[in-house]
Amino acid sequence: MPTAKIGPYTLPNPLIVAPMAGVTDRPFRQLCRRMGAGLAVSEMVIADSKLWNTRKSRTRLDHQGEPEPRSVQIAGGDPAMLADAARQNAQFGAQIIDINMGCPAKKVCNKAAGSALMKDETLVRDILQAVVAAVDVPVTLKMRTGWDRDHRNAPAIARMAEDAGIQALAVHGRTRADKYNGDAEYDTIARVKESVGIPVFANGDISTPEKARQVLRHTDADGLLVGRGAQGRPWIFREILHYLETGQHLPEPPLDEVEGILQEHLSELHRFYGETMGVRIARKHVGWYLQAHDESREFRKRFNAIDDALEQKDSIEHYFARIRNGEVFAA
Numbered sequence: 001m002p003t004a005k006i007g008p009y010t011l012p013n014p015l016i017v018a019p020m021a022g023v024t025d026r027p028f029r030q031l032c033r034r035m036g037a038g039l040a041v042s043e044m045v046i047a048d049s050k051l052w053n054t055r056k057s058r059t060r061l062d063h064q065g066e067p068e069p070r071s072v073q074i075a076g077g078d079p080a081m082l083a084d085a086a087r088q089n090a091q092f093g094a095q096i097i098d099i100n101m102g103c104p105a106k107k108v109c110n111k112a113a114g115s116a117l118m119k120d121e122t123l124v125r126d127i128l129q130a131v132v133a134a135v136d137v138p139v140t141l142k143m144r145t146g147w148d149r150d151h152r153n154a155p156a157i158a159r160m161a162e163d164a165g166i167q168a169l170a171v172h173g174r175t176r177a178d179k180y181n182g183d184a185e186y187d188t189i190a191r192v193k194e195s196v197g198i199p200v201f202a203n204g205d206i207s208t209p210e211k212a213r214q215v216l217r218h219t220d221a222d223g224l225l226v227g228r229g230a231q232g233r234p235w236i237f238r239e240i241l242h243y244l245e246t247g248q249h250l251p252e253p254p255l256d257e258v259e260g261i262l263q264e265h266l267s268e269l270h271r272f273y274g275e276t277m278g279v280r281i282a283r284k285h286v287g288w289y290l291q292a293h294d295e296s297r298e299f300r301k302r303f304n305a306i307d308d309a310l311e312q313k314d315s316i317e318h319y320f321a322r323i324r325n326g327e328v329f330a331a
Contacts (some may be wrong), residue, residue, distance in 0.1 A: 004038065004199055004223040006096055007138025007167045009069040011038035014223025015212075015237050016170070017230060018203055019043055019073045019098065019142070025281075026066065027268035031261070032230060033067055036237030038223070040071070041142075044100050047076025047085040063093055071096035073142065077117060079126045083134035090135045097135055098170075099127065101143040101157075118176065119147050124157055128164035138167035142203075142225075145188035148177035152188050155195040162196045169196065170225050173204035189219040201225050207236075209243030216244075232288025234261065259320040262289050263313060270309040279309055286316070293323060 004014035017024055017032045017040035029040035042063070063070045072094035074085045086097045101117045101124070117124055132139050141161050146152035158169055171192050173184030184204030193200045202221040206212050207229035215224060230236050235253050242250045253261075265285060270278035283304045294300050299319055306312050 004168075004201075006039075006069070006071075006140060006199065009095070009138070011069075011223075013038040013241055014201070015240060016201060016223060016225045017041060017237075018170070018225035018227035019100070020227050020231075022281075022284075023231065025269075025272065026063065027265060027272050028234070028285075030066060031265055031268070032234045032237060035234040035261075036241050037226075037230075039069065040066075041098055041225075042070075042072045044073045044075045045085065045089065047074050047078065047081045069095040071098055071140070073098040073100050074131075075100035077123070077127075079123075079130035082127055083130040086131045086135045086139070090137050094137065096138050096140060096167075097131065098140045098142055099131055099166075101141060116147075116176065118143060118153060118157060119151075121153070121157065121160065125160055125164065128161055128166060132165040139165070140168045140170065141166050142170040142172070144172050144174055144176055144178075145185070146175045148175050151175075154188055155191045158192045158196045158200070162198050166198065168199040168201065168222075170201040170203050172225075173202065186215055186218045189215075189221060193220050193222075199223070203227065205229075206240075209240045209249065212240040213244060232285065232291060234265075255320060255323060258289070259316065262286070262316060265289075266309075266313055266316065270312075275309045279307055279312060282312060286312075290319075294319075 004011045013036070015036065015038050017029060017037045019041040021043050024040060024043050029042065032040050070093060072089045074082055074089065074097060076082045076085065082099065089097060117127070128141065143154055143157060145154045152175065154171055161169060169192065171189045173186050173189055174180070186202060189200070189202045199222040201223045202215050202219045203225035206215055206224050206226050212224055215221070226236060239250050242248065266282050269282045269285070272278065273281055286303055287300050290300060303312070303315055306315060
């Protein structure tokens with residue numbers, strides 16, 4: 001299994017948890033690391049530090065107890081503001097700063113941030129140079145293949161990034177215009193890899209071990225970012241690693257282990273956010289975990305009406321007991 005390097009850091013393996021707003025909080029990052037991920041990137045932090053006093057930003061800036069290296073993603077469209085955000089995050093303990101040029105969300109793109117930046121290569125150069133100059137830690141860049149299918153300029157931006165001192169690139173195999181529709185394409189990622197000498201990580205639709213191997217072979221990438229494929233399946237990282245190393249599939253995790261992972265995840269969410277927010281945030285994670293079991297969605301509807309942390313945990317325990325008794329369909 002090849003290792004991957006980002007600046008001075010050698011990752012234990014080349015699988016990275018892709019940053020996802022509202023998903024890759026500290027409990028999820030730590031869980032994925034325990035399940036085999038070599039690195040987990042934080043949720044996007046907005047560059048304007050005046051907005052960091054919100055509850056959302058405070059939880060996004062919390063990296064207590066996380067294994068090294070700690071990677072924090074920042075988003076914005078102003079070089080000086082992004083440089084300042086990088087500096088402050090490094091002071092807070094970030095060991096890698098990741099610049100977001102991949103998010104297709106309208107509220108991000110309308111502010112000339114995220115993947116909207118790829119339209120303005122001069123601004124991209126200014127941002128990359130400003131952020132790299134602002135910090136002593138490695139700076140990485142996450143982007144898409146381009147603005148739309150007629151403007152796949154990722155290879156040009158990749159060369160610009162390398163010239164500016166960016167230490168690694170992650171490329172999602174869709175354009176900004178594609179959002180998350182259709183299938184990711186990997187030819188552009190292969191062209192990016194050919195264009196630069198720094199590590200390149202491929203991202204987009206990596207949801208099975210076979211797909212992971214196929215994308216690595218097709219792109220010659222140094223590693224992979226796994227995003228939606230890890231939602232409700234944090235063990236995907238060990239599955240991919242095992243398959244890449246042996247060509248064999250790990251068996252599906254036994255029901256007891258799935259229940260244990262889910263219960264532990266719930267406890268961490270309740271502890272991290274406090275009961276009120278933790279209960280709310282737990283609902284979407286439970287929905288992802290149970291996609292393979294709760295085909296009728298009946299249980300999830302009932303679960304989403306629960307407002308008490310202990311009751312959430314009890315209901316999961318009863319649900320898995322019913323699967324074992326054959327009362328609930330299990331995949």
